Structure formats: C-alpha cells, structure tokens
Amino acid sequence: MKNVEQAFEKLGERPTAEKCPGIEGVKQEHDDFVAKESPSQDVLDLFLTGAVRAPEHYEIAAYEGLVTMAEAMGEAEVVELLTDNTRAGDDGAREAEDDWEATRAGRRRA
Numbered sequence: 001m002k003n004v005e006q007a008f009e010k011l012g013e014r015p016t017a018e019k020c021p022g023i024e025g026v027k028q029e030h031d032d033f034v035a036k037e038s039p040s041q042d043v044l045d046l047f048l049t050g051a052v053r054a055p056e057h058y059e060i061a062a063y064e065g066l067v068t069m070a071e072a073m074g075e076a077e078v079v080e081l082l083t084d085n086t087r088a089g090d091d092g093a094r095e096a097e098d099d100w101e102a103t104r105a106g107r108r109r110a
Contacts, residue, residue: 003081007070010078026054060086 008015030051033039039047063086070078 003085007066007078007081010081011075020058022058023055026051026058
C-alpha cells in the first residue's frame with residue numbers, strides 16, 4: 001500500500017478508498033456457493049483454496065494496467081513503484097497456486 005500512496009504523491013494526487021466491484025463479486029460468489037450448495041467442510045476447503053487465487057490475479061491485472069498508464073504518461077518513478085507491487089502480487093499468486101496444488105495432491109492421495 002505504501003508504494004501506491006507514494007505513486008499518488010508523485011502524481012500530485014490524493015488516493016481515496018473505493019469498493020472494487022470485481023472483488024465484491026468474488027465475495028458474492030463465495031456467499032452464494034455456501035448458501036445454495038451447503039457444502040461439506042472438505043468441499044468448502046477446496047472451493048476456498050481455488051477462490052483465494054481470484055483476488056490475486058485480479059490485483060495483478062489491475063497493477064499491470066496502472067503500470068501501462070504510468071508508462072504512457074512518462075512517469076518512470078511511478079512505473080517502478082507499481083511494478084514492485086506487481087511483483088509482490090505475482091509472489092502471492094504463486095503462493096496461492098502452490099497451496100492449490102498441495103491441496104489437490106492431498107485430495108488425490110486420500
């Protein structure tokens with residue numbers, strides 16, 4: 001979050017918090033699944049392991065779009081700050097993928 005705040009500062013702008021419709025949709029998908037399907041704990045665990053991946057990928061896509069805009073504006077320092085966040089998002093996505101693979105492997109063995 002610090003990098004985003006610094007990027008706004010470099011652009012002479014003030015950040016404001018806003019709800020993200022994409023992330024809200026991911027949350028709604030979870031709530032709908034639980035309400036409609038009443039899954040067992042094992043099924044819910046599998047669903048959640050997969051669902052964790054969606055926000056990570058969404059975040060990466062958002063940062064990549066912002067980096068592209070900053071590049072077009074010639075804002076090299078902002079590009080660097082946002083690229084650092086993109087890398088962190090990639091790390092989080094890899095961790096989610098690793099968790100997903102470990103869960104799938106464990107289920108196959110059981």
